[in-house]
Amino acid sequence: MNSGTRNLLLLSSSRLHGHGFLEHARAQLEDLFQAKNVKTVLFVPYAQRDHDKYTATVRDALQPWGYAVEGLHTKTDLGRALREAQAIFVGGGNTFVLLKQLYDLQLVELIRELVLQQGLTYVGSSAGTNVATRSIHTTNDMPVLQPPSFEALALVPFNINPHYLETEANSQHKGETRDERISEFISYHERPVLGLREGTSVRVQGDQATLLGERNAKLFKPDGSAVEYAPQSDLSFLLQP
Secondary structure, eight states, rough: GGGGGGGEEEEEEEEETOOTTTGGHHHHHHHHHHHHHOOEEEEEESSSSSSHHHHHHHHHHHHHGGGGEEEEEGGGGGGHHHHSSEEEOOOSSOOHEEEEEEEETTHHHHHHHHHTOOOEEEEETTOOOOOOSSSSOOOSSSSSSSOOBBBBOOOOSSEEETTTTOOOOTOOOOOOOOHHHHHHHHHHOOOOOOEETOOOOOETTEEEEEEEEESOEEEEESSSOOOOEEETTOOOGGOOO
């Protein structure tokens, strides 16, 4: 793996209260795309059912900023489209649906190779961020479809929990909390999980990772402890295998 070529932006969410679609991440996306002179983005809409509508939503957001958007689902040769792409954006929705489609279309290994070996720029949001990590075990979604494996693209060697949210202190809810669910995963797998609150993201450039946004992220460590990291924190240690 030539991890030095990585150019990734892993968003917790595409929407943030008080902002339009992707608006909160505009500066982050422009910085990412400018690093590789990206003008056209190949959108991967498989996490939602209506691929045309989803692609149009992304196009409506990015086109006014000067970026053309094409849907991977419209291409007759998916492998060629990916190999010729300047950047790919894997959108959110249901993580199980997304990963199953990537496996069914035999795209998992190809995307991994293009991103890690060829330096293809990768944007993930929510489900698209989940599949960029080692596995989708820490998604919040229901398994409405069953992929052949929970192992994902492994563009980074740790797990993420997008839309991370703690239970309110005064809540009367007595069911499992998000923290308890993540802790359960760690008890079986003993690897770190980064809880990304909405509006935050991880920017990966080669072997450097930085927390972006205006809120903290919570790292659940393999030993069962947890620590908060402030915006602009260096998270490069998470990229160590």
